[in-house]
Amino acid sequence: MAFSFTPSFHKETTLDGLDQKRYLAIAIETARHLQWNIIYTGKNGFIAMVDGGFLTPIQEFRLIIKEDTALVISKNADGKLNDWAKLNQENVDTFIETLGQFQTSVTDDQVEEKLTELAPIFESAADDLLNAPLPSTKQNLLKFLGFFIPQKGYVITPLIIYINVAIFVIMVICGISFFEPSVKDLLSWGADYGPMTLNNQWWRLISNIFLHIGIFHIALNMYALIYIGVLLEPVLGKLKFASAYLLTGLVASLTSISYNGFSVSAGASGAIFGMYGVFLSLLTTNVIDKSVRKQLLISIALFVGFNLLYGTKSGIDNAAHVGGLLSGFAIGYLYYPSIIQPDKKGTELIVTMLIAVVTLGGSIVVYRMIPNVVGIYETKMKDFAIKESMALEVMSMPKDTTKELLLSELKDRGLYYWQENISLLNAVDSLPLPDVYKERDATLKQYCELRIKSYNLYYKQIEGKQPVSQSTIDSLNKEITDIIDGLNQSSKVKY
Structure with a gap:
């Protein structure tokens, strides 16, 4: 058997004493009984499409009759490079078993009726495409x-693969981990991260879709891209395919920072989901041939559904997947007029440009509307630092400062600004910040409260009306x- 990069299974079986025509007639009825979609019938066999599973839902089934034997072949027909459920073997075994049952139950009259139906095919002078030799190992390699x-x-599609792989290789050459790059490395190479992206680093919305988190991440994404690229790019053409990829990737990135603003996001999956969305929408139209439309629709829908469900796991940016998918679905319908009129290049250009302008314009509006929570927080923290500095000035007043002035400054400046900072921290509690920020704010609040206690003790000590233990003051200062x-050790928030 020649090695094939496309998962397949084949088996030879005898005709059990039947002539080729009678065997073919019974075989065709077997396929129809199994509800397989026969797309070609020749003198020596037939080709059918099988909708048979979850992860590999579409297979191509071939029966090729040669003298007194029949070659039964099932292989993946939708570009997938796996057959985890062994559906191809199941197709072959099911067909042979069912055909055996038909041979014993079918009557001669029924066979003759089918032979009459097949007569035009047997009498045709056209070559049977099933007579073509099976591809060799070299041919399979070249196909892969x-x-x-x-x-x-x-x-x-290949150009996008080249860009992604080239960037990944350059990253590895520069010392980035082959299996699991650090968050710091990803950010330095252009990953999408709300606080940075919204801080005028808008280019991260695009750069992140060409960036990957290790070899397994890029391998899975490029496999998914090949699968959809083979099916979709010939339908869309270069301009619409490239445009849809970039635009859905952009929308996916915006969706990501809208819902997961504090997650570091990288990878082509948002754009790839966008292309699946485009294809799904086209599968609901007459752009795709009717004979395979239903099977492809089921296949793509199950694939997308499974990956969205899997994306609910922690660590996966499902918001980007949904954003890409929905934007792709909309773009697919908008592309439809230019697809059904391929000769009108002007229509294609105008439609593509209008979609790009609307998407980019909408993206700019959304980008500016997304609140930069960290930016707001950092502004508040600068205000905190100013008030803290003003409150601490009291403790560095000259030694010859009068008692009355010291007491006034402790009360009207020191205690006032520490209370102001507590109010400020209470206000930032309402911001949708990650836990690391909230933990830091809780510590800052505790710090302000200790300062207030120490200032009150200093006030009492200077006032002299109540005895104040120096050890109590020292204990507070130690805290x-x-x-x-x-706070100094963790002053830089880790992403």
């Missing part, structure tokens, strides 16, 4: 490599110093 080589109707040391 063809997924990575630009060719007519399939140019942009304050410990908190300051802890």
Whole structure:
């Protein structure tokens, strides 16, 4: 058996004493009984499409009759490079078993009726395409490599793969981990992160879709891209495919920072989901051939549904997937007029440009509407630092400062600004910040409260009306110093 990169299974079986025509007639009825969609019938066999599973839902089934034997073949027909459920073997075994049952139950009259139906095919002078030899190992290898080589109707997909792989290789050469890059490294290479993206680093909305988190991440994404690229790019053409990829990737990134503003996001999956969305919408129209439309629709819908469900796991940016998918679905319908009129290049250009302008314009509006919570927070923290500095000025007043002035400054400046900072921290509690920020704010609040206690003790000590233990003041100052040391160690929030 020649090695094939497309999962397949085949088996030879005898005709059990039947002539080729009678065997073919019974075989066709077997396929119809199994509710397989026969798309070609020749003198020596037939080809059918099988909708048979969850992860590999579409297979191509072939029966090729040669003298007194029949070659039964089932292989993946939708571009998937796996057959985890062994559906191809199941197709072959089911067909052979069912055909055996039909052979014993079918009557001669029924067979003759089917032979009459097949007579035009047997009498035709046209060559039977099933007589073509099976592809060799070399041919299969070249077919597999063809997924990575630009060719007519399939140019942009390989180019996107080249860009993604090139960036990944350069990252590894520069010392980035081959398996699991650090968050710091991803951010330095252009990952999408709300506080940075919204801080005038808008280019991260695009750069992140060409960035991947290790070899397994890029391998899975490129596999999914090849699958949809093979099916969709010949339908859309270069301009619409490239435009849809970038636009849905942009929308996916915006959706990500809208819902997961504090997550670091990288990868092509948002844009790839966008292309699946485009294809899904086109599958609801007459753009795709009717004979395979239903099977592809089921296949793509199950694939997308499974991946969205899997995306609910922690660590996966499902918001980007949904944003890409929905924007792609809309773009697919908007592309429809230019797809059904391929000769009108002007229509294609105008439609593509209008979609790009509307998407970019909408993206700019959304980008500006998304609140930069960290930016707001940092502004508040600058105000906190100013008030803290003003409150601490009291403690550095000259030694010859009068008692009355010291008491006034402690009360009207020191205690006032520490109370102001507590109010400020209470206000920022309402911001949708990650837990690391909230924990820091709780520590800052504790710090302000300790300062207020120490200032009150200083006030009483200076006033002299009530005895104040110096050890109590020293104990408070020790707590304050410990908190300051802890804050200094974690002063830079880790993403």
